[in-house]
Amino acid sequence: MAVSTPALSLERISKHFGALKAVEQVSMQIQQGERRAVIGPNGAGKTTLFHVVSGVLPPTAGAIHVFGNDVTRLPTHRRIRLGMARTFQITNLFRRLTVEHNVYLALQGLTPTKWQMFRPQGSVKELVQQADRLLEEWNLEDRRHALVTELSYGEQRALEIMLAVCQKPKLLLLDEPTAGLSPAETATAAETIRRLPRDISMLLIEHDMDVVFDLCDTMTVMHLGEVLATGDPASVRGNPQVQEIYLGEAIEA
């Protein structure tokens, strides 16, 4: 392939809430197949940036391109149709529906099936087969008829990722996929993410540095809404400014 268009390109994105500059002039390019982590202390603007990229919040200024398409003013669902998918930091599932129905909703989101009004859900054979396969792959087949509220937190986090992945996205935004998980569960989740197809470009917010170093090719450090450093994990780790914000306040005059 010739020089390919980036999977995601942010050009000088700003998001202000009144006087608060949550995100300020952030530019970023994620190449196809790249796995990028965004780290930074609380309040750095990571999740706000995610909301802007996924279309939940409109940017105050700047432009967003997904695979070369300008999506700056597009609503979320139109961006998703370009091959984007996202997970949520705070588990966001269909709580009073069964696991199976959660998967159906994810599978039919990008198909015309979702408009069908006059046939029972279970009669869409293709969907049922896809769901069967996925539930087996993700070790959830015996939980298929359980309500989401009956799942353990670890299972819910797994389902959170599964819903985003089962539409076969080309660009995946993961908002703290291991938030609140035990060390063992974190390892499982990281392994799950690592095994995703290599051609999926990823933007990952994460606090667990082991996970970041394990999964990502490149890192961007945000601080107070701005990009502080970008590069491969080793060089970012060696950056004195990064050490400063993570290891404590610098001795300033």
Add this chain to the structure above:
Amino acid sequence: MRGSTKAILGGLAFCVLLVILSRALSSYYLVLSTRILIFAIFAMSLDLLVGYTGRSSLGHAAFFGFSGYATGLFALKVSNNLILTIGAAVLVTFLMALIFSALALRARGVYFLMLTLALSQVIWGIAFEWRALTGGDDGLPGVPRPVIGPYHLTDSSSFFLFTGGMFVISAAILLLIVRSPFGLTLQGIRESASRMSALGYNVWLHEYLAFLISAIFAGAAGSLLAYQNGIVSPTQLFVVSSAEALLMVILGGAGTMIGPFFGSVVVVLLEYLVSQHTERWVTALGIIYIMVVVGAPRGIYPPMRDFVIRRLRRGKGPKAAVSVPLPEPAPGITMGADT
């Protein structure tokens, strides 16, 4: 498909029951039963919004009453053919719903509740003030008894049967819709609109369609009530009508589609009993409402269903758990993490 066979058998049994009732009941009780069926259609149409889409509307009487007036005017001025009238009234209501829903869906949660209330009261206000067209607070009297071709539905038995037919058709279509992929989509929106957008759904458009479908059935019910009463009064458009329908949905069991039928049975019968002794029906309505929210938040149908399922299941081994909706929150409080 065993499930659908059962549903068809259940529907047929219900039809037989209606025919038997139409022969057995006295004219007085036929009128009462017809009222139950009409309000059941109305309440089921509301359940599509409240129970499935998670949109608690306090303005559903707008469709119900608007269609009533359309029916009255059409029957008086154009034709008294029942099929034509209902068709015309539903069409006009649908057109009104195109605008009403677009305006109402601009808000969420409590604001949505207030907006639907305000919009429906605007329509009520118009009906109340525009005496030349609607008769104002006197209502629109003299809606003639309906006719279908050579058949006159003058007696209460034949009108009861016609209403029963409308009920069965409405229930079948609505049940089919809520069990379809589209119906699941609506439930997904109820649970989390933000997740639905993140899965590529145009949430607004689905909600809009749900509203329009709901308006069609509310309109059909409103048209039937106009014929049933022989008069269209602003009451049919009033907020109390909306609240009654909402109570039927919540009392019966929101998100079950069958529940609102039982809700209609209970509320219409209670209304009949209470109004024999006092004029304070609205007060009673309020008390029942509180009792339901406190005492039976899931409504009366889900516990009944669970009981029957448990009885039937003996010897069959562990079957898949039936997804039973949890308590519906009081209307106005929408679920899900919405921005």
